[in-house]
Amino acid sequence: MSSSSGTSGRQPPSSRIAPPTAAPVARRTAATASSSGVPTSSRGLTIPGGPAPARKPMAVATTNRAAGVATRTASSAAGGLRKPTTATTGATAAGVRRVGSASTRPVHGVKRPSSDEEQSPSQLNEIQAQLQAMAAMFDQERANTEAQMAAEKTERKKYEDKVLQLEENLEESKRLAKEQKREAGRRRTIFDDEMLQLRQAHAREKKMWEEDLERERSMIKALKDSMANSSTAHLTLEANNSALRTELQSTQDQLKAKEAMIVEMEATLAAQRAAVVEIENELREAESLRRKLHNEIQELRGNIRVFARIRPALPSQNAGALATIKLPNPREAKEIEVLSAGESATGTATMKSFGFSFDRVFGPEASQRDVFGEVEHLMQSVLDGYNTCIFAYGQTGSGKTHTLEGSGLPDSNFNGSDLTPTADSGAGLIPRAVQMLFATAESLKDKGWTYDFEGGMLEIYNETIHDLLGKGSLESAIKHEVKHEKGRTTVSDAVVLPLTSPSQVFSLLSKASSKRSVAATLMNERSSRSHSVFTLRVRGSNASTMESCDATLSLVDLAGSERLANSGSGDDAKRFKEAVSINKSLSSLSDVISALGAGKAATHVPYRNSTLTWLLKNSLGGNSKTLMLLALSPMAEHLGESLCSLRFASKVNSTVIGTAKKVKAGGE
Numbered sequence: 096m097s098s099s100s101g102t103s104g105r106q107p108p109s110s111r112i113a114p115p116t117a118a119p120v121a122r123r124t125a126a127t128a129s130s131s132g133v134p135t136s137s138r139g140l141t142i143p144g145g146p147a148p149a150r151k152p153m154a155v156a157t158t159n160r161a162a163g164v165a166t167r168t169a170s171s172a173a174g175g176l177r178k179p180t181t182a183t184t185g186a187t188a189a190g191v192r193r194v195g196s197a198s199t200r201p202v203h204g205v206k207r208p209s210s211d212e213e214q215s216p217s218q219l220n221e222i223q224a225q226l227q228a229m230a231a232m233f234d235q236e237r238a239n240t241e242a243q244m245a246a247e248k249t250e251r252k253k254y255e256d257k258v259l260q261l262e263e264n265l266e267e268s269k270r271l272a273k274e275q276k277r278e279a280g281r282r283r284t285i286f287d288d289e290m291l292q293l294r295q296a297h298a299r300e301k302k303m304w305e306e307d308l309e310r311e312r313s314m315i316k317a318l319k320d321s322m323a324n325s326s327t328a329h330l331t332l333e334a335n336n337s338a339l340r341t342e343l344q345s346t347q348d349q350l351k352a353k354e355a356m357i358v359e360m361e362a363t364l365a366a367q368r369a370a371v372v373e374i375e376n377e378l379r380e381a382e383s384l385r386r387k388l389h390n391e392i393q394e395l396r397g398n399i400r401v402f403a404r405i406r407p408a409l410p411s412q413n414a415g416a417l418a419t420i421k422l423p424n425p426r427e428a429k430e431i432e433v434l435s436a437g438e439s440a441t442g443t444a445t446m447k448s449f450g451f452s453f454d455r456v457f458g459p460e461a462s463q464r465d466v467f468g469e470v471e472h473l474m475q476s477v478l479d480g481y482n483t484c485i486f487a488y489g490q491t492g493s494g495k496t497h498t499l500e501g502s503g504l505p506d507s508n509f510n511g512s513d514l515t516p517t518a519d520s521g522a523g524l525i526p527r528a529v530q531m532l533f534a535t536a537e538s539l540k541d542k543g544w545t546y547d548f549e550g551g552m553l554e555i556y557n558e559t560i561h562d563l564l565g566k567g568s569l570e571s572a573i574k575h576e577v578k579h580e581k582g583r584t585t586v587s588d589a590v591v592l593p594l595t596s597p598s599q600v601f602s603l604l605s606k607a608s609s610k611r612s613v614a615a616t617l618m619n620e621r622s623s624r625s626h627s628v629f630t631l632r633v634r635g636s637n638a639s640t641m642e643s644c645d646a647t648l649s650l651v652d653l654a655g656s657e658r659l660a661n662s663g664s665g666d667d668a669k670r671f672k673e674a675v676s677i678n679k680s681l682s683s684l685s686d687v688i689s690a691l692g693a694g695k696a697a698t699h700v701p702y703r704n705s706t707l708t709w710l711l712k713n714s715l716g717g718n719s720k721t722l723m724l725l726a727l728s729p730m731a732e733h734l735g736e737s738l739c740s741l742r743f744a745s746k747v748n749s750t751v752i753g754t755a756k757k758v759k760a761g762g763e
């Protein structure tokens with residue numbers, strides 16, 4: 096803007112410096128030229144009507160002078176010449192007047208023939224003098240005119256120089272004006288750019304400010320809303336607060352009342368705690384008493400007990416081929432009667448009745464739960480610290496394994512639900528006993544008892560011990576030896592696993608089962624020709640009563656008890672050897688039980704007569720509880736073997752073994 100105003104405010108040099116106008120100069124030059132023309136024409140007198148004559152003698156000259164004066168006067172009268180000085184003018188005027196007056200007469204009067212030729216020399220002189228004076232005057236005037244012309248020339252030169260200077264100045268001014276205009280244009284462009292940028296920046300800033308403003312407005316609006324809400328909430332809170340204060344006051348009052356109650360209850364609780372401690376002590380004493388009484392009852396009932404179980408006919412077996420085996424008194428279920436064909440003394444065929452009495456008899460309809468219900472008290476004896484041995488006896492296929500293990504062992508996902516006392520699943524004695532032992536051990540924790548379990552599984556085949564949990568095959572050369580120390584039995588190199596849950600026990604049994612040696616016989620396609628012995632060692636301690644116990648539960652699945660002729664051995668030396676070994680161990684078992692039954696009368700108990708009796712030494716005898724499970728086939732074809740088994744079991748049942756002793760930890 097400044098440049099534009101500067102540009103508009105500044106006057107161009109041409110307007111500021113007025114150049115000298117050409118007209119005056121021209122006029123002056125013309126005037127000079129006009130004035131200078133006069134002297135030029137005055138160099139000789141111009142005779143009107145003819146060319147200027149050459150200088151003549153005096154007379155002629157005088158006449159010419161007079162004519163010249165007349166001419167000049169006429170010129171002056173025309174207004175072109177400068178007037179001479181006053182003196183000269185006076186003289187001239189006088190002369191002119193005279194000349195004028197003379198002009199009234201014809202000029203060529205000089206040669207007028209009348210009286211001029213009569214003029215005297217004095218008059219001529221006078222005229223000549225006048226002419227000379229006029230010539231001097233003319234010279235003077237010419238000199239003045241020339242001086243004036245020189246001065247005017249100098250002045251004109253000055254003017255011309257000045258005009259040149261002014262023209263140069265004018266050019267310079269124009270150039271400067273152009274430059275300034277260019278500069279102004281450039282500055283204007285810059286200015287415009289700057290203006291544009293400023294406008295853009297301004298627009299941007301304006302937009303930002305507007306956005307900020309909008310945001311601020313939104314925030315303010317939100318804050319206002321929030322404040323409105325807050326104030327509503329504040330009012331609500333105050334109302335709530337007031338209600339809560341009232342409630343608090345009421346609660347505090349209640350609290351005080353309750354605190355008073357709590358003080359009262361604490362006093363009651365302290366008294367009850369003391370009572371509980373007393374009751375717990377009484378309970379422990381009662382528990383000890385219960386154990387004592389339980390075992391006294393067991394002693395009264397005899398430490399060796401015999402159960403007989405008759406299995407049902409299998410689907411594959413002909414129901415018409417059943418033997419006649421009866422339970423005369425099903426309610427009491429202690430007697431069993433077997434009818435067998437025989438001959439009378441006279442040789443006639445008769446049906447002979449054989450009666451046997453046991454601690455308990457189970458018919459074909461008895462369930463696994465029924466059988467275990469009669470056995471479970473022995474589990475309590477184990478936890479009480481009494482060695483316990485349950486062995487299943489009977490011919491091949493009579494149901495020994497079924498009674499002990501049942502129809503398949505629970506898997507590793509076992510949760511115990513199908514083995515509860517009321518559950519009637521196919522599980523046999525072993526899984527039920529294990530489940531019960533762990534469950535009872537858990538419940539005894541309240542009474543201060545903690546228990547550890549460990550188990551092993553052995554097989555006796557042909558009088559040789561095999562570890563069913565060992566890594567090698569059953570035919571491996573490892574020789575296991577049985578040792579008895581301080582009432583405890585150990586088997587060298589046999590695996591004994593710590594067990595913390597029933598599922599671990601089932602996993603152990605499953606592993607052993609897959610290894611068990613099974614051989615086919617004529618009697619049963621999977622007749623076991625070996626004894627299997629599962630041992631579960633249970634150690635307990637009570638930190639409160641300082642009591643401890645250490646007992647072993649042995650569950651023995653004996654090999655088939657059939658006589659040699661029925662074992663299918665025939666010509667098979669291997670089968671014959673198996674049968675001999677089995678019979679040897681079973682008769683040794685019978686001998687041991689008989690010796691134990693003889694009490695102190697028997698000085699020697701032949702445990703060493705077989706591997707089986709030697710292994711079970713600490714589970715058979717005065718310090719242990721023994722249960723024999725006699726398994727019977729219902730089939731007529733097995734009746735002879737059944738009778739043999741019944742007689743053997745009856746013999747065992749009649750044996751009264753001395754008082755069982757509780758085994759304390761350490762085997763004493």
Ligand SMILES: Nc1ncnc2c1ncn2[C@@H]1O[C@H](COP(=O)(O)OP(=O)(O)OP(=O)(O)O)[C@@H](O)[C@H]1O
Pocket residue numbers: 405406407409459489490491492493494495496497498619621622623653654655726
């Ligand atoms: N109480 C029962 N109820 C139903 N089936 C039974 C019963 N007892 C045994 N069985 C069935 O009879 C068959 C033979 O039983 P088991 O294998 O237990 O005989 P075992 O005496 O153990 O024979 P082995 O001496 O050869 O081992 C099996 O199929 C078994 O399921």
